[in-house]
Amino acid sequence: MAHAVVLGGGIVGLAVARELTTRGNQVTVLEKEDHWAAHQTGNNSNVVHAGLYYKPGSFKARMSVAGNKSIIGFARDHGVPVEVCGKLVVATSEDELPALYVLASRAKENGVPAKLISPAEARSYEPEVSCVAALRVHSTGIIDFPGVCTALVRLLSAAGADLRLSTPALGIRPGRNGGVEVATGSDVIRADALVNCAGLQSDRVARLAGLTPRARIVPFRGEYYELRPDRRNLVRGLIYPVPDAALPFLGVHLTRMLDGSVHAGPNAVLALRREGYRWRDVSPSDLLETARFRGTWKLARKYGRTGVDEVLRSLSRKRFAASLARLVPAVQASDLVRCTAGVRAQALLPDGSLVDDFLIETAPNQVHVLNAPSPAATSALEIARYVADQVKLS
Incomplete structure (x- = not known):
């Protein structure tokens, strides 16, 4: 054997x-x-x-x-x-419609059961959602x-x-x-x-x-909040934004879990340790290894503004809530309770591409x-x- x-x-x-x-x-x-x-x-x-x-x-x-x-x-x-x-991917403005239509086309090419729906149809699934159009993806679980x-x-x-x-x-x-x-x-x-x-x-x-x-593996921490129990009624299922095609991350979204809780997130910030789930989790050797890798600096030059925005959202519950309110306007900062975080092992090439x-x-x-x-x-x-x-x- x-x-x-x-x-x-x-x-x-x-x-x-x-x-x-x-x-x-x-x-x-x-x-x-x-x-x-x-x-x-x-x-x-x-x-x-x-x-x-x-x-x-x-x-x-x-x-x-x-x-x-x-x-x-x-x-x-x-x-x-x-x-x-199932889940909804929602376009919250006219600018996001072309990317939503690309997603609908990609779903068809990949054999994913999905359907473009109107704002009224989207609200039949998620009464609190705000959108100009949405993609209903049936097989998400x-x-x-x-x-x-x-x-x-x-x-x-x-x-x-x-x-x-x-x-x-x-x-x-x-x-x-x-x-x-x-x-x-x-x-x-x-x-x-x-x-x-x-x-x-x-x-x-x-x-x-x-x-x-x-x-090279570069760790990105994704931080989550959850809705207070008395505000879970704002979300019935899964609500996602139209993602930025240039990034590997899907953007903060709302997910009703199996236990009925509703998680919000994740964002994406550089972790200061390979397995760093909090800002205070710092490894000098891990940081030095990341800093010595030329791909890190090329990535930073390309996505520097995005990275700053993610850090600010990490540090501000108000900013985090504002991102969620684009999807569900009723969400307020006071509705959010910080919960878990995860770390994504993202492979990065020397030219700075993910x-x-x-x-x-x-x-x-x-x-x-x-x-x-x-x-x-x-x-x-x-x-x-x-x-x-x-x-x-x-």
């Missing part, structure tokens, strides 16, 4: 591990934290994306459309809470992604996988007789292949394994998932199939 070691215990790593076990392989999963889904998977908006935004033919487009169906099916089969509620990870861990345990928490990979080298060896501090794991699904640490893991990855698609690189006996931000959780089972196809196991 061939043996693969998977680094990273988020939804992508666990899905890859499960896919490899279903193909008859022995799998070891190493997670440096003391629980599964500790970072991106456990700190996102829990939205099952439809595949609306992505360039036709891209990994993201193909995998999110297929992933929407597969992750919802998995959740239903394994008792994980999920609801296909909400899900418990950490619950999906719990189900995957249960399946992996039943299949005999070796699951290790609090076990970082400290060294990676070629095996003496082929394959790879991974040092953990207390053990050396010998395997036929390695799969890197380390998210925020994925580029560092790749370098540890002897690769020079094309992209990697727009999933980025997966291979080396002998190695596969490295180097860019898997949203919609990676939606697409996890599809990414897992693709990655498993790349793993060369006899």
Whole structure:
């Protein structure tokens, strides 16, 4: 039986591990934290994306459309809470109509069930919304992604996988007789292949394994508020703005969660540590690494004004509320209560361009998932199939 070691215990790593076990392989999963889904998977908006935004033919487009169906099916089969509620993407001014029409065209190209609707029709879904037109996306849903990870861990345990928490990979080298060896501090794991699904640490893991990855991970923190319980009635489902096509972020939006709470956000500010969920989470070494990367400065020159606006919105509840009030005018700063934050592992190229698609690189006996931000959780089972196809196991 061939043996693969998977680094990273988020939804992508666990899905890859499960896919490899279903193909008859022995799998070891190493997670440096003391629980599964500790970072991106456990700190996102829990939205099952439809595949609306992505360039036709891209990994993201193909995998999110297929992933929407597969992750919802998995959740239903394994008792994980999920609801296909649909969402509205709303144009709040005439200027946004061309971009909304582009989204509608892209939805058609990608096979996403969606329909342009009038303001009156939009208000039949969301009575408090303000728009000049909207796109109703039928297949968007909400899900418990950490619950999906719990189900995957249960399946992996039943299949005999070796699951290790609090076990970082400290060294990676070629095996003496082929394959790879991974040092953990207390053990050396010998395997036929390695799969890197380390998210925020994925580029560092790749370098540890002897690769020079094309992209560098730059962490962006997304901060959320939620509506006070007595103001949750302002939002029935999911309300999104028309996104800026030049940015990888969708803009602050309103999302009713499975428990009935309504989350608002996220914004996008540079995190001061790879896993920095608060302004006071600062790592001098992480900051120095980001500052030394020339792509960071080229990105800053290109999006400097946007970055300043995001920081100001991070520091001002009033500004955050004003962004939401474009979608739902009744939202006021006093309605917002600060809640969770997540950190997005965004791959950045030396020329300052953000990697727009999933980025997966291979080396002998190695596969490295180097860019898997949203919609990676939606697409996890599809990414897992693709990655498993790349793993060369006899």
